[in-house]
Amino acid sequence: MAKNPVRTDDEVAPVAATGSRGLGPSQRRAAIAAMRDQELDVLVVGGGIVGTGSALDAVTRGLSVGLVEARDWSAGTSSRSSKLVHGGIRYLEQLNFALVREALIERGLLLQRIAPHLVKPVKFLFPLTHRVWERAYIGAGMAMYDAFSWTGGRPPGVPHHRHLSRTQLYRAIPSLKKGAMIGGMTYYDAQVDDARYGASVARTAAYYGAHVATRVRVEGFIKVGERVVGVDAQDLETGERFQIRAKQVVNATGVWTDDTQALVGERGQVHVRASKGVHLVVPRDRIRSTMGMILRTEKSVLFVIPWGRHWLVGTTDTDWNLDKAHPAATAKDIDYILDHVNEVLAVPLTREDVEGVYAGLRPLLAGESEETSQLSREHYVAHVVPGLVVIAGGKWTTYRVMAKDAIDEAASALDERVPKSVTEDIALVGAEGYQAAWNQRAAIAARTGLHTARIEHLLNRYGTLASEVIALIEQRPELSAPIPGADDYLQAEIVYATTHEGALHLDDVLARRTRISIEAWDRGVSAAPVAAELMADVLGWDAEHRQLEVDTYLERVRAERESQTMPDDESADRVRLEAPEIVQAV
Structure with missing residues (x-):
């Protein structure tokens, strides 16, 4: 790998149109x-x-x-959510109209003004399993959902709901098990890379x-x-x-x-009471569908969410009283999600289909209810x-x-x-001028020599600040190479995360600035040495520290994999905590 010096945030001139300031x-x-x-x-x-x-x-x-x-x-x-920007359609049934309205107004703001480069519309199916009455009941809720989205004084930024017949439903989602649903409705929310x-x-x-x-x-x-x-x-x-x-x-x-x-x-x-939510990441080709799904369970709801070349499937909703920094998914959590999503799939998902797993904690206000789903x-x-x-x-x-x-x-x-x-x-950095840059993506690709798909990837992660990532590639052409085991990401993005986005450790880059730790089949094992070397050039790591970063990350992956075979929270937590924090090791 080339050892040309990389300029830090002090030396890389900001883009004049955005006034960017790096976090180096x-x-x-x-x-x-x-x-x-x-x-x-x-x-x-x-x-x-x-x-x-x-x-x-x-x-x-x-x-x-x-x-x-x-x-x-x-x-x-904040990096382990369902990655949805949504009104919370299930809260309508709880008659929490004020919360739904507030969230839908915010959804429109994020989509259209604050971060159009990061927040995108996503289409969902709400399935119907009962004839006549359910379509009328859910349809009324959907109409209310659409109406609330207009109350913020601007268009909602997403289409309204529509009804699907059984034939239309199975044409849109060929992977559905026959007889699982009698029809459905489509509606839109939005999604975001939360980290x-x-x-x-x-x-x-x-x-x-x-x-x-x-x-x-x-x-x-x-x-x-x-x-x-x-x-x-x-x-x-x-x-x-x-x-x-x-x-x-x-x-x-x-x-x-x-x-x-x-x-x-x-x-x-x-x-505050912590509620654990677990999500699985599976390849996009395992479920043939043109939209996401929201499924009812006995405790809450289960989402099947499109996520680039993957699906996110989750979540659980259980009390968690153990280590807050590293909530651990158990074998029981994974089986719960697989069992419920398989109720509607013609070809069931198995453990072998799971690329990644992550667990997060919801901070719920403590109340009288014993069920976290009711807090x-x-x-x-x-x-x-x-x-x-x-x-x-x-x-x-x-x-x-x-x-x-x-x-x-x-x-x-x-x-x-x-x-x-x-x-x-106030738009986030990278948001101003995003639509114009998106319209110019083919011209940017032609000028830089990068494929249009790469330019689209960069624009949807950095907005107009993609020009700064491209500048790194022009300075060091070898940074246009993809990360091993994670072809969606370029080596320049690892460098940029370190010079401009505040990444200080390998885990920061593989788990949050990118999502390699949950998207790659090996969970970032092959990416780790390359990413550590790229970071070392900026942060001044010697060979010993670079190896420490890699070893600490690999131990995290091992501990997470093993914890996900454990039968209960206590044993999963114990195994996960065997992996040290990098700040404890340095």
Whole structure:
């Protein structure tokens, strides 16, 4: 592999039309120094979708903002969702109309204004198994779903629902088992690469002036009397301990909310319960269908979601009280999903069809119900103690509203008058000009020598910032080669993730900046050495550290595979925790 030096974020000129700002190693050092050396208006703790959204909301109101994350952007729940931006059609049956309407308005915003390069329409089948009454009942719900999507003052960005006869249904989905359904309805929602979106929100916040840094762990809160005035933090990359002072601290740590609250030394008012959701990744050719599906189960719903050259099939909904950083899927979870999807498939899926498995935790507001599927998906914001705001609960689709509410609460305690939220009109970096770039994709391909399909791939991951990835390839043509075992991704994307998107470790790149860890048959084993060498050129790793990164990643893969053969959560958790964290090994 060529050893030509790669320019860092300081040296690569931004695209003038977007004002891009990279999240490279030097930016991280500068952000930590800025947070250490000044008092901020707002410090956000937690780099999931709500935390990054809160930082963006605060900085675009003119506040001085810091954002710290103990691991990587979206390393927890926010990278392990069903990857849907949706209203939650099942909440209609629970009569939670306000939540559905709010989510559908946000869906339209993300599709058309905030991130059209990352959020795309996706078509679903809602199956019918009973004659006459079910079509009328579900049809009324679908009509309401469509109507709510228009209430935000702009078109919904997706087509309305339509009815399918049995003949039309089986023509559209040849893989369906005969007699499984008597007809159906199609409707649209949207999908997103959740991890890529979260990193893009963090990068957008940095573009507007927020100081953002991953691998910074909050170890305690600084208090003056009863008031929180900052945090004690540690840079997990260097071991340095320092303080960050802030007028208001926002706790946006999701399923870790209770743990973070415990650092205050007082019993918090908000309690979050973790619900485990498992998804399987299977090849696209295993299910012949022109659309996704939503299937009812005895506990909740099961989605079959198109995902590039794959399908995502899930999810489960069970209580989880073990390690929050690495929720483990069990053999029972996998069998549950396979058994339910196979009820409608003519050719059943087997374990051998499963390319990847991932498990995530939903942060649900604790309530009276013993069933996690019945707990609220609404969110809660409060000043639990002076100077400390907590935001908890909610769902991925409504992250922007949650972030707005959290910063509204923080702003109410600041002395100065703070402008209202403007994130409804703030596009993520790479979004402005995306439609024009998409229309020009053939011309871009001709100019660069890359295949049009590659240009489309880059535009749908980076938007107009694809020009920066292409610039790397022009600088080093060998970076146009695909990653071993993961042909969808180019080597330039690994370099770019390190110079511009804040990736510090191999796992950051293979699990989140790309989705190689769940999409590749070998789960990234063959990609790991190549990706580590590409990262080493930017981050200055020597041969020993590079091998450590690879070995740590391979151990993660081994532990995850073995945990997925275990019969219960306890044994799966024990096996998964045998794999060390890279920050523990460095």
